[in-house]
Amino acid sequence: MNVGNLAHPAEEVAPKLLGAVLTHEAPEGAVSITITETEAYSGTADPASHAYRGRTPRNAVMFGPAGRLYVYRSHGLHWCANIVTGTDGIASAVLVRAGRVVEGEDLARKRRGEKVETPRLARGPGNFCQALGITAEHNGTDLLTGASVVLSEGEPVPAELIRAGPRVGVSRAHDWQHRFYLADDPTVSAYRLSPRAKPSAGA
């Protein structure tokens, strides 16, 4: 995976990240997860993006160069990870929503809980981070220069398997078709309309 592939708007990069692999080398072992579901957040033009209201300490990484990891805490208990895309100075990122564990399944299960079924180990953005062992300390990590968390190219995904749909769980601009996932894949999270979702204009 090179920077050139990521140096485009999030909605363009998001479908191309399906099939890519995130690997975390932790002291207790390595876990690799193939991405099966993503969501694009377009920055200041996107009402659902953390960057909509401009740069803040939390979202600063989104404004930086492509290929870094933006990690934030969600609802107090979960971590969520984004892959920053686009141009340095312009906010744009792809939320990693789900994936298939392809290495270190034992460790992933240890982190998630012994009775979790295999397809659910990294199903949902919070679960994905827990399985991979991602926390705030990884915020800002450069995924392309061999740090502890690395993004690599995986098996190519057939274009006909890629689906697009409305985003999950967001209360604003939820109907933007910015969620991308693999058809009929058990590791993809279930679609859930936010209880607070309001109709909105947009693509």
Place this chain on the structure above:
DNA sequence: ATCACGATCTTT
């Protein structure tokens, strides 16, 4: 007060 979540509960 809000929230890019997830597990669990209640109601059809």
Place this chain on the structure above:
DNA sequence: AAGATCGTGATG
């Protein structure tokens, strides 16, 4: 099956 509830804490 679908919808409501709640835990949890950073954020602005």
